[in-house]
Each structure stands twice: as structure tokens, then as C-alpha cells.
Amino acid sequence: MSRAVAIVGAGPSGCYLAQALLKAEPDLAVDLIDRLPVPYGLVRYGVAPDHQGTKAVIRQFARLFERQGAQFFGNLAVDGPLLDELRANYDAVVLAAGLSADRALGIPGEDLPGVVRAGALTRALYDHPDADALPDLGRRVVLMGNGNVAIDLLRLLAKSPDELAGSDLGLAATDWLATQEIEDITIVGRSPAAAAKFDAVMVKELGKLSGVTIEVVDAGETTDPEGAKKIEALAGLSATQGGSTHITFRFGLTPIAAEGDGRVEAVRFSGPSGEETIVADSLLTAIGFEAGVEPLNRDRLITSAAEAGAGLIAPGLYATGWFRRGPRGTIPENRADAQALATRILADLAVLPDAPKPGRAVLTGRAGIVTYEGWQKIDAAETAAASADRCRRKIATRAEMLALATATKEPVE
Amino acid sequence: MMITILYGTETGNAEMLAEDIAAELEADHEVTVTNLSDFAPTDFDAGTFYLMVCSTYGDGELPASAQPFAEAMAAAGAQLLGVHFAAFGLGDSEYDDTFNGGSQRLVDLMVTHGATQIGARVIHDASGPDMAEDLAFPWASEVVALACETMGEAA
Numbered sequence: 377m378s379r380a381v382a383i384v385g386a387g388p389s390g391c392y393l394a395q396a397l398l399k400a401e402p403d404l405a406v407d408l409i410d411r412l413p414v415p416y417g418l419v420r421y422g423v424a425p426d427h428q429g430t431k432a433v434i435r436q437f438a439r440l441f442e443r444q445g446a447q448f449f450g451n452l453a454v455d456g457p458l459l460d461e462l463r464a465n466y467d468a469v470v471l472a473a474g475l476s477a478d479r480a481l482g483i484p485g486e487d488l489p490g491v492v493r494a495g496a497l498t499r500a501l502y503d504h505p506d507a508d509a510l511p512d513l514g515r516r517v518v519l520m521g522n523g524n525v526a527i528d529l530l531r532l533l534a535k536s537p538d539e540l541a542g543s544d545l546g547l548a549a550t551d552w553l554a555t556q557e558i559e560d561i562t563i564v565g566r567s568p569a570a571a572a573k574f575d576a577v578m579v580k581e582l583g584k585l586s587g588v589t590i591e592v593v594d595a596g597e598t599t600d601p602e603g604a605k606k607i608e609a610l611a612g613l614s615a616t617q618g619g620s621t622h623i624t625f626r627f628g629l630t631p632i633a634a635e636g637d638g639r640v641e642a643v644r645f646s647g648p649s650g651e652e653t654i655v656a657d658s659l660l661t662a663i664g665f666e667a668g669v670e671p672l673n674r675d676r677l678i679t680s681a682a683e684a685g686a687g688l689i690a691p692g693l694y695a696t697g698w699f700r701r702g703p704r705g706t707i708p709e710n711r712a713d714a715q716a717l718a719t720r721i722l723a724d725l726a727v728l729p730d731a732p733k734p735g736r737a738v739l740t741g742r743a744g745i746v747t748y749e750g751w752q753k754i755d756a757a758e759t760a761a762a763s764a765d766r767c768r769r770k771i772a773t774r775a776e777m778l779a780l781a782t783a784t785k786e787p788v789e
Numbered sequence: 790m791m792i793t794i795l796y797g798t799e800t801g802n803a804e805m806l807a808e809d810i811a812a813e814l815e816a817d818h819e820v821t822v823t824n825l826s827d828f829a830p831t832d833f834d835a836g837t838f839y840l841m842v843c844s845t846y847g848d849g850e851l852p853a854s855a856q857p858f859a860e861a862m863a864a865a866g867a868q869l870l871g872v873h874f875a876a877f878g879l880g881d882s883e884y885d886d887t888f889n890g891g892s893q894r895l896v897d898l899m900v901t902h903g904a905t906q907i908g909a910r911v912i913h914d915a916s917g918p919d920m921a922e923d924l925a926f927p928w929a930s931e932v933v934a935l936a937c938e939t940m941g942e943a944a
């Protein structure tokens with residue numbers, strides 16, 4: 377009998393892990409469990425809707441379920457008791473549940489209305505079923521953060537409607553963007569430009585926007601070649617002029633407080649030349665993610681891990697991706713991480729003295745599970761509903777997803 | 790004939806395509822699939838036809854799995870006279886200036902070191918309407934046929 381592996385989280389880390397395991401041992405029984413009714417994690421709900429090329433990895437992941445025998449158990453959130461059950465029933469259990477809570481700035485005024493966090497905003501923009509309502513950003517936005525997520529948000533907020541053609545940005549978000557009256561976006565980094573986390577190519581892409589005027593203040597200089605690429609990309613933006621949305625890049629500013637009476641009115645910073653206040657109707661933070669309050673108690677598991685670097689938490693229990701490493705790294709890094717962990721798991725399974733465990737029998741038949749066939753029905757409905765200038769129209773609520781997934785009608789081909 | 794498909798990838802698209810091409814060619818040829826990260830310039834063999842499938846990253850650069858290979862080629866001053874290859878690129882036209890720069894770099898690298906390119910490089914656009922395999926399968930059968938002629942072997 378073959379060994380059984382349960383992977384908690386069907387994002388890119390979980391999928392690449394399943395891929396590497398099944399490539400080496402096609403007979404393994406590999407199950408991917410996700411709290412959402414739909415697979416692929418942040419490839420679906422984080423990667424920007426106008427970066428469809430990056431989402432093309434989904435074709436690899438689909439093959440796991442369509443040809444390689446992996447099974448999807450969607451709409452099943454794993455908590456402590458279920459994790460114990462999984463460990464009792466699978467030879468290996470891997471936590472690939474990501475990190476989805478927005479990090480806080482840790483400054484006074486941060487709870488004022490008008491402070492909006494990137495994770496919450498992207499979930500709302502990208503039709504995540506657990507998203508909050510879309511906020512009103514007002515005319516002047518301060519965007520705190522210098523990672524690729526900040527640049528994604530900057531680009532989306534600044535795009536004109538026709539620049540979103542071919543994307544999968546939903547109706548609600550499209551209408552919301554059209555009604556926002558953003559005039560100024562000041563993007564602020566704590567570090568100097570040379571040390572910013574964004575990729576130069578993400579910055580260069582901003583130069584293609586038609587409706588913006590971009591100003592870069594004090595990008596500085598550096599001898600570090602990676603930093604120099606960033607400064608060069610920023611310098612290239614000064615040619616982007618004439619549009620009505622003003623974008624200003626600021627560096628080396630540390631936020632001290634969000635200020636305002638009942639709502640954000642300004643953000644105070646300390647910088648090289650003392651304190652400075654930037655007037656703002658909203659403060660958008662894109663400064664990273666953390667575990668937050670979640671049922672797996674991630675931080676405790678990882679700090680107590682037997683070999684955190686290798687992804688081993690305890691015998692038979694592993695971690696990979698953002699859940700293991702923290703909220704850093706792009707899809708390729710998760711692939712490398714997952715491939716290394718697959719090698720480790722296969723080696724551990726090979727010397728496991730116990731008889732193989734029963735595996736998926738513990739999950740099948742549970743109420744509310746969305747199978748891969750269920751996801752295919754949702755996927756088909758989303759693709760069929762796309763308007764001419766969109767490649768997909770996501771279903772935004774769990775109830776509709778579940779209704780589609782459990783419908784007895786055959787999927788539309 | 791003996792065919793080795795070498796792939797350079799970051800997110801695995803080129804690897805999947807390499808495996809799909811291998812499955813297409815396997816009935817008539819002896820095909821191996823190897824990651825460029827596991828391949829050294831000294832491994833090239835004049836009796837084998839190389840299909841190189843490679844994506845693009847950064848700013849028109851080679852993907853991570855192809856970079857050690859490129860460095861080794863330069864460091865070793867590899868001599869590839871008599872080696873035949875063809876190239877297929879994966880890229881995204883959203884990156885307009887550097888569209889498919891990675892596969893072009895790979896072609897330049899091979900040619901600089903004396904290898905002979907068979908057929909033209911064909912490229913895929915992740916933002917375009919085509920599936921990579923719909924472009925790559927016809928490319929593969931064409932360059933394999935050309936290689937059979939050039940390398941003087943019956944298929």
C-alpha cells in the first residue's frame with residue numbers, strides 16, 4: 377500500500393510540494409486541503425489581476441488533480457483537533473497554509489478610519505470570499521511600503537479602465553476604481569531607494585501608465601548593482617508626465633503617527649531632515665504579513681520546530697512556503713522550498729517503520745467538501761461569465777461557490 | 790536519434806513543457822529531459838540533438854535554473870563545435886523591452902561557444918492566446934526533422 381500525504385493549504389507552496397512528491401513517487405496518495413472552496417491560494421487572490429502571465433502556473437497545478445492523482449478537499453479549514461486527526465491518518469502532514477494577516481505599523485492612530493491594509497484591500501479587490509467591503513480612499517493617499525505588493529496596489533489604483541483589459545479584476549472592483557477620485561498617491565519607504573524591496577522591473581512597468589505624472593524625490597545613489605538597478609528604474613519614471621494622477625516616491629521616512637479627528641487626515645514621519653507631515657485622506661499600508669489569530673497556532677509550531685530550516689516540525693509533521701519561512705519570497709522561492717522539502721519527506725517515508733496509514737478515508741464523505749470536480753464547475757462558470765474585456769469573472773461569495781460546486785449539472789465545456 | 794531536452798525555469802512552466810515535448814517525441818526518439826542546473830558544458834555530445842526550452846526573468850535575464858550553466862560556459866570557455874541545438878523561449882510580452890530575452894541570451898551563448906543552431910527560435914507569450922505546447926510541438930517536430938538531415942541520421 378502506498379504512503380499517504382496530507383498538505384494543508386492548496387496555494388503555490390502546497391501545489392509545488394505535491395508536484396515534487398508525485399514526480400518522484402507517482403503512487404503516493406497526496407491530498408491538498410484548503411479552507412477555501414477554491415484552490416491556488418495567493419496565485420488566485422494575491423497575484424495582481426493584470427499579471428495573468430504569472431498566474432499561468434495554475435496549468436501545472438491543474439495537472440496534479442487531472443492527471444497525477446492528487447485530490448482536492450476544499451472548504452475545509454484545518455484547526456488543532458483536525459490536525460491531530462490528520463496526523464493519525466496520514467503518514468506525513470504538511471502545513472502550507474501561508475500567512476495572511478496584515479502586519480501593523482505599530483504607531484498611534486493606526487486604528488483610525490481611513491487606515492487600510494494591503495491584505496484586506498487586495499482581498500476585497502480580488503473578490504476573496506472573506507473580504508471586507510471596499511473602503512473609500514479619498515483624494516490623497518499615502519501608501520506606506522516599498523515591496524512588490526505596494527507597487528501592485530500603486531499600479532492598480534493608477535490604471536485607467538482600458539489598461540485593465542484582459543485582466544480578471546471583478547465588476548465591483550472595476551466600478552469602485554472608476555468612482556475613486558484619487559489625485560495624489562505618495563508612496564513612502566522607510567529605507568533608501570537602493571534598499572527598497574521592490575523589483576526594478578515592477579517599477580519600470582509604472583512608466584507605461586497613461587494617466588499619471590510621476591515624481592521621484594531623493595532616490596540617492598549606491599555602488600551596489602542591485603540597488604543601482606532600482607535607482608535607474610526610478611530615474612526612468614521622471615519621463616512619465618502629463619497624467620492627472622500624481623505619484624510621488626519618497627524614501628527614508630519612518631512613520632510616527634496617523635493623525636486626524638475621527639478619520640485619517642495626515643501622516644507624520646521622521647526623516648533625515650526632521651519631522652514631516654503629509655496630508656492624506658487615507659493611509660494604505662503594505663508592509664508585510666504575519667500569522668495573526670489563526671487556528672493552527674503557527675508561530676508556536678514554528679518556534680518549537682525540531683528542524684525549522686528543513687521544514688520538520690515534529691516526526692510526520694512538516695511546514696513549507698510562507699507558513700514556514702515567513703511572508704517573504706516569490707513563487708519561485710516557494711517552488712525551491714517545496715522541492716527541498718519533498719526530498720526530505722520522501723527520505724523520511726522511506727525509513728518509516730510503521731505500516732502505511734489509511735489516508736483520505738478520514739476526509740471523504742465530510743459535509744461541505746468541495747472536490748476538484750466542484751472547483752472545475754466554479755472555474756467553468758467564472759470563465760463563461762467573463763465580459764469581453766476580462767478573462768474571468770470570479771465568484772465572490774462562498775454560498776455561490778458552494779451552490780455551483782455541488783450542482784448536479786455537468787460543467788460547461 | 791538521441792535528443793536531450795534542457796530546460797531553464799523559475800516557476801516550472803518550462804519544465805512542464807519540456808516533459809510534454811519529450812512525451813511527444815518519445816515514440817520515435819530516445820529522449821532525456823534535464824534541468825540546465827544539472828547540466829555542465831562538458832556534458833555536451835556531438836551525437837545528441839539538444840532542444841533548449843527556457844523562460845526569462847529579471848530584466849531579460851536567464852531564469853535561476855539556467856544561470857549556473859551560463860556562468861560555467863563562460864568560465865570554462867566551452868568549445869561546442871559540432872554540437873547542434875534548437876531553442877524555444879517562454880516569456881511575457883508585458884515585459885516589452887525584454888520579451889523573451891532569456892532564450893535569446895541562451896542562443897547567443899551557445900553560438901558564441903561554437904554550437905550550431907537548427908531552425909529559428911520560437912517564442913511563447915504568457916499574455917498571448919496560445920498554449921505553449923501548441924507552438925512547441927510543431928517547432929519540435931520541425932527542428933528534429935531538420936536535425937536529422939543536418940546531423941546525418943535517420944530518425
Ligand SMILES: Cc1cc2nc3c(=O)[nH]c(=O)nc-3n(C[C@H](O)[C@H](O)[C@H](O)COP(=O)(O)OP(=O)(O)OC[C@H]3O[C@@H](n4cnc5c(N)ncnc54)[C@H](O)[C@@H]3O)c2cc1C
Nearest residue numbers: 385387388389410411417418422454473474697698706707
Ligand atoms: C498581494 C500579493 C501579491 C503577490 N504577487 C506576487 C507576484 O506577482 N509574483 C510572485 O511570484 N509572488 C507574488 N506574491 C507572493 C506569493 O503570493 C507568495 O510567495 C505565495 O503565494 C506563498 O505561497 P503559499 O502557498 O506559502 O501561501 P498562500 O498562497 O497564502 O496559500 C496558502 C493556502 O492555505 C490556505 N489555508 C490557510 N489556512 C488554512 C487552514 N487553517 N486550513 C486549510 N487551509 C488553509 C489558504 O486558503 C491558501 O489557499 C504576492 C503576494 C501577495 C500577498
Ligand SMILES: Cc1cc2nc3c(=O)[nH]c(=O)nc-3n(C[C@H](O)[C@H](O)[C@H](O)COP(=O)(O)O)c2cc1C
Nearest residue numbers: 798799800801802803844845849880881884888889
Ligand atoms: C518577476 C518576473 C519577471 C519576468 N521578466 C520577464 C522578462 O523580462 N521578459 C519576458 O519575456 N518574460 C518575463 N517574465 C515572464 C516569464 O518568463 C513567463 O511567465 C514564463 O512562462 C515563466 O516560465 P517558467 O515557469 O519556466 O520560469 C517574467 C516573469 C516574472 C514573474
